[in-house]
Structures are given as C-alpha cells and as structure tokens.
Amino acid sequence: QSIEELKAQLEALSKRIEELEKQQKKTPKVKKADPAFSLGSDDGLFEFNIRGRVLADAGWSSDSDGSMDKDTTELRAARIGVEGKAWKDVKYKFEADFAGNDVEVKDAYMQYKTSMGSWTFGQFKTPNSLEEQESSLNSNFIERAAFTDAFALARMIGIGYGNGGDNWTFNAGVYRGSNDGSVDNEGQVFAARATYGDTFDNGNWMLGASVRFRDVGGDGDLLRYRQRAYLHSADRLLATSRIAEKDTFYGLEGAVQYGSLNLTAEWAGLTAQNGGAGGRDAFFYGGYVEAGWFITGETKPLNLAKGVWNRPKIKAPVHEGGMGGWQIAARFDRIDLTGDGVYGGEQDTLTLGVNWYLNRHTRFLANYSYVNIDKAFDVAANGADGENSADTLGLRFQVDW
Amino acid sequence: QSIEELKAQLEALSKRIEELEKQQKKTPKVKKADPAFSLGSDDGLFEFNIRGRVLADAGWSSDSDGSMDKDTTELRAARIGVEGKAWKDVKYKFEADFAGNDVEVKDAYMQYKTSMGSWTFGQFKTPNSLEEQESSLNSNFIERAAFTDAFALARMIGIGYGNGGDNWTFNAGVYRGSNDGSVDNEGQVFAARATYGDTFDNGNWMLGASVRFRDVGGDGDLLRYRQRAYLHSADRLLATSRIAEKDTFYGLEGAVQYGSLNLTAEWAGLTAQNGGAGGRDAFFYGGYVEAGWFITGETKPLNLAKGVWNRPKIKAPVHEGGMGGWQIAARFDRIDLTGDGVYGGEQDTLTLGVNWYLNRHTRFLANYSYVNIDKAFDVAANGADGENSADTLGLRFQVDW
Amino acid sequence: QSIEELKAQLEALSKRIEELEKQQKKTPKVKKADPAFSLGSDDGLFEFNIRGRVLADAGWSSDSDGSMDKDTTELRAARIGVEGKAWKDVKYKFEADFAGNDVEVKDAYMQYKTSMGSWTFGQFKTPNSLEEQESSLNSNFIERAAFTDAFALARMIGIGYGNGGDNWTFNAGVYRGSNDGSVDNEGQVFAARATYGDTFDNGNWMLGASVRFRDVGGDGDLLRYRQRAYLHSADRLLATSRIAEKDTFYGLEGAVQYGSLNLTAEWAGLTAQNGGAGGRDAFFYGGYVEAGWFITGETKPLNLAKGVWNRPKIKAPVHEGGMGGWQIAARFDRIDLTGDGVYGGEQDTLTLGVNWYLNRHTRFLANYSYVNIDKAFDVAANGADGENSADTLGLRFQVDW
Incomplete structure (x- = not known):
C-alpha cells in the first residue's frame, strides 16, 4: 500500500520535474552581468546584450597667451x-553616441568568425595604435594621447x-568613408596592425606595430592635422x-603589465x-610614455590574445563596503606637427591623474595637465612667437553597462 | 526489490532537480513587467530594463488677433x-528623445546610494516644482503649467x-550647462527642494518648497522668459x-490625494x-490650481517618500474586458511676465481634460484650453494693445514601456 | 523504516520542486530568438524585444552625360x-535610424487589437504598394522600385x-505630417489597401490594390516627384x-510564390x-516586374494574412557548415514623370542581383543596374536632349536583430 502510494507520488514528482525541464529550455541564461545582462541560449547559437555609457566631464583650461579661458561641462559620451x-559564429555590434545632442554612430558591424580568422563588415576602428584600440572606458586618462586625434585614427x-x-594578433582592412556624410569619390584607406607578447612572473609584455595608408581621392577635402590642449x-x-x-x-607600441603597474609607450610617424x-x-x-599604478593592488590586464x-577587476568595491579601487597615473605626451615649411606646432603635455573606481563599471577620474606649445605659427591664438602654454584640469564621472 | 527500485528512482529525480537548481541560478528574474521586463539577479547586485515612450499629438490653436492658426501633428516624445x-547601490539611467528627428539626451546619470543619502552625477532635473518633477507620463494634462517652461526648469x-x-524628501544640487551645446564659461546653478506630507483617512497631503539660483556667467546668453499658448x-x-x-x-507646492481626487496647487516667483x-x-x-478625478474610481498615488x-493603477483595463480608466481634470494656470518696465505679458489659461487609460501604460488625452493674454507688448503678434486670446484643442495618444 | 526514509526524501524533493516552480514563474520565457531574444511572460500579457539593423553599402554609379561619377560608401540603415x-492586445513599436549620423524615427506606434480589427496610433507606413509594405530586410534588391520614392510613399x-x-487584408488610415518637422497647417492624407490571395500546389498567389489621397493644405510646400538613378x-x-x-x-499589385521562385508585379498611377x-x-x-529564385531551394514566403x-528560412546556414542561401533576381522597373507639359523624365531600370544569406538574418547583396532616361528636360544634368543613361553597381552587407 505504502509502496504504491510512494510510487504514485514519485510519478507525480517526475511529471512536475519534466514540466520544469521543458520550461527551463525556454528561458534565457545569463552569460554575464556586466552589468547589463548578457543573455544567451543553451545551444550557444544566440547571445544578446545592451551596451551603453555615460561620461560626464567638467573641464577648466587656460593658456598663457590669454586666448583660451574655458570653464565648462559636457557629456563626453552618451551611448x-x-x-x-x-547564430554562433556571426557576431554583430551597433552603438550610437548622443553627446552634444548630436548623433554619431560608433561601431556598426557584423563579424563572421571562421577557423581561418574573422571577417568584419561595416563601420569599425582601423587597426592602429594600442591606445586607439583600447576602450576609453578602460584608459588611464580622460583623453587619449595627442597623436591619435592629430593623425585622425578613427572608425x-x-x-x-x-x-x-x-x-x-594580426588585423588588416580596407576602408572608405564613414557614416558621417559622404563625398562623391571617397578615396581609399588601408590599415594593418600586428602584436606579439608573452607572460613573465607576475606580468606580461607586448610589442606591436601598425601602418595606415590614406588617399582621399580627387573629390574629398585635403587632409589636415590638429589637436586640442589635452581636454576635449x-x-x-x-x-x-x-x-x-x-x-x-606608421606606429610602434610597447606595453608591460607588472603586478599593479601598467606601462605603455607608443611612437607614431x-x-x-x-x-x-x-x-x-x-x-x-608623436608619442607618449605612460604609467598607471593601483594603490589598492588591482591589475589592469594586458590581453595578449x-x-x-x-x-x-576591483578588489574591494564599494557595494561590499570596500573603498573601491584607487589608481594614480602619469603621462608624458609629445606631438610634433612642424616640418618642411609646415608650422602646425609642437606640443608637450605632462598629465597627472587619479582614478577612483567605485566598482568595475563606475569610476571618477581627475586629470591635471601642463601643455607646452612651440613653433605653432599656423595658429593665430599662439601669437607671433608661435609659443604658448596651457593648464588644464579635468574631472569625469563614468558609468557603463 | 520495489523499495530498491523506488530508491533508484528517487536518486534519479534528485539529480534532475539538482541540474534544474543549477540552471535556475543562471536565469534572470523578472522584477517587474512594467511593461518591458525589468530583469534582476537573485543576489540583488544587478538589475536592468529598457525604457521608452511614444507620445503622438495632434493640436489645433488659433488666436483672436489672427496671428496664429495651427493645425498640426507631432511626436511630442519618442524616447x-x-x-x-x-552592483546594488549604484544605479544608472540614460534616455534619449528623438522627437522632431532631433536628439535630446534626457536623464543621463549615475546615482550612488549610501546610508547617509544618495549622490547623483550627470544630467538630471534640478529639484524644482512638483509638476516639473512628475513624469509627463503621469500628468493630468498634455502640457505642464506655464511657469515651468517660462522659468526654464530643466535638466x-x-x-x-x-x-x-x-x-x-530633501534634494539639492549644483549644476552647469547641459548636453545641448556649451559656452566657454557656463556659470553656475544651485537648486534645492524639500517636501513633507502625511496620510489621513483615504488620502495623503504634501507641502513643498524649492529654490534655484542661476548665474549664466560672463559668456553665456542672457536669460529670457517665454511661454507658448498652452500647446507645444x-x-x-x-x-x-x-x-x-x-x-x-522660489516655489511653493501643495498637493492632496483624497480617494479618486487629486488636487495640486503651486506658486512660483x-x-x-x-x-x-x-x-x-x-x-x-506664476502658479496654478488643478484637480483630477477618476470617474472609474482609480487613485493617483501621492508618493510622499x-x-x-x-x-x-487601472482597475478594469481593456485587456480584461474592462472599460479602462476614465479621468477628468481641470486647471487654472497663470503666468505673469510683466513688471518693472518689462512687458512679457500675463497669460491666464483654463484647461479642461479627459483622459482614457487603456491600461497602466497606454492612454489617450484630450485637452481644451482657453488662453487669455494681457500686457504682452513685447510680442508683436499680440498687436498694439498687447492683448490676445487663444483657443487650443490637443489630442494625445501615449504609450510607454 | 526504509519506507519512512523514502517518504521523507520524497517530501524533501517535493519542496525543492515547489521552490523551482516558484522561481520558474518569475523567469521570462524566450518566445523567439530572432536573433535577439523576444522575452514573454507565461500569461501572454507581456512581450518585449530589441530590434535593429545595420546595412552597409558601397556604390558606384556613372552616367553617359558625364554629370555623375560616384564611388562611395554609406550606412544605408543603422537602427x-x-x-x-x-498587456496582451496592446502592441507597441519604436525604431530610430541613425544613418548619415542623422536621426529619423521610423515606426513609432501603439496598436490595439480588438475582435473587430486593430487600431494603430502614431507614426507608421501608409498602406500602399506591396513593396513599400515589405521590409527592406526581406527585399530581393538593394533598393525598392522607382515609383515608391517618386510618389513619396512613406511613414x-x-x-x-x-x-x-x-x-x-484590409487597411485604411488618415494621416497628417510626420516626425520630420512640421508646418502650421499640415493638410490631410487618406490611404487604403486591400489584398486577397490563395494557396495552390507548392505556392500562393495574391492580388492587391491601394489608393492614397493627399492634400498638403494651404501652408505646406507643393508636392514634387523625383527619383535617383537606382542607388541611394x-x-x-x-x-x-x-x-x-x-x-x-492608385496602385495594383500581383504576387506569386511557386517553390523557390517569387514573382511580383506592381503598377501605380x-x-x-x-x-x-x-x-x-x-x-x-510607374511599375515593375521582378523575379527572384533561390538556387539553394529556399522559399520566400508570401504571407496572405x-x-x-x-x-x-535558410536551409543550410553557414553555422551548420552549409553554404547559406543563394538567390538570383531580376527586375524591370519603369517610372514616367512626364505628362501635360511636365518633363520630369522617364526612367527604365534593369536590375540584376545576387544575394547570399549566411543565415536568416545576415546577407550580402550585389546589384548591377542599367538605367535609361528620356524626356527629363527638367533636370539640367541630363543636358539639352533630356536623355541620359547610367550604370550602377551596388554592394550591401546586412545584419538585423
């Protein structure tokens, strides 16, 4: 009797489990909470997540020639x-930025991974410069090194x-134009980058090199080269x-991660x-040498692959009652846009920074920079001597999802 | 024998349950379906949802001076x-509006909650005026009271x-500029608001006050004050x-919710x-007195916290075969932009409204308003006597997620 | 004893199952992975998914009169x-396009389904032309037939x-203006479309007709009619x-799906x-006749409802090691904008296309078209004889989610 009852009960339980298993197959799985959920299917065919970021900046900058006196805020990114x-091997990405209440489509591509490498179609960064490839979400400083903008590295x-x-790694691509308007004949761009690195005790090193050839074609505007006094x-x-x-x-790169220290140097001609x-x-x-160091012991990983x-990763984020991650950083950055009768100017920038990570996806950045300018005869603001210098202070709060 | 069999079966079931429990931990939970899903993790560290709204308006407006004769539609919001x-205590929000095929970033902030209060960084509303703080999704009328725009309450x-x-509640903040362009020196804004209320039989009351000090700085455009004839x-x-x-x-507010009735009055100088x-x-x-009443018995909650x-909440939404929620509302609204030699004009607006909620997140609004204008000598459209009057009819359908 | 033990174990399992069932109710279900997840609630009240697309085009076009020589890329869509x-019967949809780094809100509506038909409010396509109603994601060619743009079929x-x-099907609507700016008096548009079809062995056929009456009102710009030489x-x-x-x-449509073949013809006056x-x-x-044929055996479904x-649906997508879906297509397309003293021109376009589907949501398109122009005296680029001809080559990669 009792056994019969148990059997019946077992069967009932089995049915409920079956139903649960069926339902389970229909539910998406969290692949990452980073911090928006990346949902995936059990079979690995699908994955999806929402991305975005808000970077709110306050900036002060003034120069010794008295031509610049800025004291302003902006959303540096609002994406x-x-x-x-x-379906498994085909990845897509799309992101748009609304900073300044304008639209700028960022990554907008489809990538097809094969056993012989991956093919990417759409709008994406040309493979040049370690710092340009790095997300601004992870950078040691508020702005990238001067040459990346001056030499127009872009998507x-x-x-x-x-x-x-x-x-x-090896990446190469051919490119023409961008989502930002178009001309009748867009010319061509070819770019390639290779990196190689290795691991040592408590650290990694990496060397890299990249090239880019641009030809604007007959109809496009001629190329120019310019840069701000550090802050946007x-x-x-x-x-x-x-x-x-x-x-x-053409650019050369070197990077070393040793414990909580990260060192990077780049040179670009x-x-x-x-x-x-x-x-x-x-x-x-142009080029720069920079160092970042986590007082609180975190590691900024150098991804060789x-x-x-x-x-x-932050060791003691604030939601666990910790003090978050504290990083200090310093950079010497030079850009030289003079030569052969062109007097775009030389700019040396020394930047000191302190970064406070509340957690892996939220941080505050503070940067002071001293900018020295020479031979910039082509810019009226620098006066007849072509010399100038500027002090800037930048504050940022950053969140991404 | 039979018992051995049962034991084996039990063990098998136990394993299947274990697997289900493991999978269960990887699935996101629906925190709210409101109506887009708000997904959260079991540990409370993460939560994420997509927001948005579409407000489609049709508007007719004409004035007695014959300078205005509008008959037009628009997406009033498309977000x-x-x-x-x-990670738990750190909340973020980002929303962009594409009405008129332009971009306007709305909320774009990160908020860190501590036991001593919360800190918000980014772009958000200054804490002024009950109606300005209220989402336009919940408002009794199609447009807010005249003084909120006239006095430039904004994010x-x-x-x-x-x-x-x-x-x-107590909120205070310091502000400079917005995502909508910038000037060299942005000046400063300080704002604060406090509210206090209590519950009584079948209702609540709340009183509030707020201030805002603005200084545009030396470089910004001087401040001006203006308002439309009710409709956008x-x-x-x-x-x-x-x-x-x-x-x-400086503003004063009072609000009472009594059963299906909501009453609000504000005055701002x-x-x-x-x-x-x-x-x-x-x-x-400027100021207004308004009343809204749900014929169908719903309550518009006054959130004292x-x-x-x-x-x-709609009692009998249409998807349950109900007739939805029906609300009627009336408002008397005055704004006076004259004084000390300035003749911006006085505007009295009487607005009558009927709102039909299909459900909690979908509604239709119809507003008729009579607008009387006096002493508006600074606006040519009102003629030499500075007087004018206008009739407007506004229809809106609204959905949000 | 043993039985008592089993009973206890059974009870324990039952409790774990109960807990799982409780959790299960809080998890969203995947209604479709297409390829972004469409999540739904068990009770059918809610559903939600993210949509979007990237269409990256490269285009070459030149004419025999030597006035056009294009060689350019663009994101044709970035949404x-x-x-x-x-809540069940109330559906909403919102989509914005950022191609060219501009904003264009596309669908932005709420739809309420009743047993007597559905009501749609907001911005959406007027019901005209089979090809205009079809998503560009599914079309046989890179661009639609000439008359759809020339006659300004739009949302x-x-x-x-x-x-x-x-x-x-039967659809009808009244319309005024769009999200793209507005005029004081927008005039009116009325449009309606009906289709009827049936199934036969291994195929379907469908016939349709539609009308649209436009009146721009007194203030709007007068209407004009124009079209590009095939490519955008x-x-x-x-x-x-x-x-x-x-x-x-007024337009007439006919469509036949027979196995892997799809045939469409439209005429519009x-x-x-x-x-x-x-x-x-x-x-x-204007009008066109087109045929598409899947070499790899797929069917392009004609949805009569x-x-x-x-x-x-792609039979052997690349992620399963297949060669994807291969389709060829041809179209003859005419538009005649001459008549009664108006010399907008006649344009005949012959387009040949090859499409490669990696999977259901990713494809490459290649189109060659020969465009012949006559009597286009109103366009200076065609010279004094009003005649011209153009060759265009278009490539597209497309992904949507």
Missing part, C-alpha cells in the same frame, strides 16, 4: 547600443580581416591647414605626401 | 533608454544630493527679451536681477 | 528599436484601422518641380491635381 550573436566603413593566437573642451592650439591628398602612418614647402613631403610624429589593455 | 543597477549637468524618509505646437505669445545675467526662483527698467530687478510669478505624484 | 506588448503620423483573415548614393536624374497641392495615387501645363492635371505612372512577402 546606447547592442551586441549579439546571430571607418570597410572590410577587415583578423587572426591571432594566445599571444599574437579646450581649444585646438595646434593645427596645420589642409595640406595633403595622401598620407602614411606620419608622412603627409607633398604636404610641405615646395611640394616636398611633410613629416610629423586581443592586443589591448582590458578593464581591471 | 528610448535604459535603467539599471551596477542640467551637475552633482545632486538627496535624502528622505517615508514622508519627507502653438506660438509663443508671451516673451521677454534676454534681460538678466542672474535670477532667483522669479526675480530677474537687473532685468527691469533702469537696472532694477524684474519680478515675475519621493515627493511626486505616481502613476495610477 | 535600434523596441517592440512589445503592454506618416495618423490613425489606422486594419482587419483581415487567413487570405485577405546616385544623383536624382529624374525630377519635377513642386507642382501640386493635391494628388491621388498618380494624378497631380492642376500640376500640368495650363492648370491641367498631370498624370504620372498580412499581405506582404516574408523572410526566407
């Missing part, structure tokens, strides 16, 4: 986007190929006129074809 | 956004502090020129420093 | 949006009514001036009231 897998519409292993809200005290139809960029006096090529260059710095 | 928790970039209890598609028949570098706003004739301060004021009106 | 149910703000059965990046070599305050559109010489009505017309072509 929403999506990322997902459309373009194109086709890219990528391959790599545990400690190397500061003026451009360094600039050439539109001087070249073609240019060649650019030849603006026929951009100089008498139709000679004009040669410009992707060829970029990644986001640090 | 998408996200809201979430990045700004800043840092805010908030605290409160079950029946009181109507003209601005009330306006001052740009007259002041600094102004002070503004002193435009040196804005009047001979450099005297110009004083303006947040200091705002909340969204009503 | 994000949401779709959901707010407008309005109220629509729809009804239908398994093999018929090509110039408009066909155009009238702004000639009419009112026009009437438009009378531009008083648009011709001497105030006579000007009559224009919705009156549109749907998206094909």
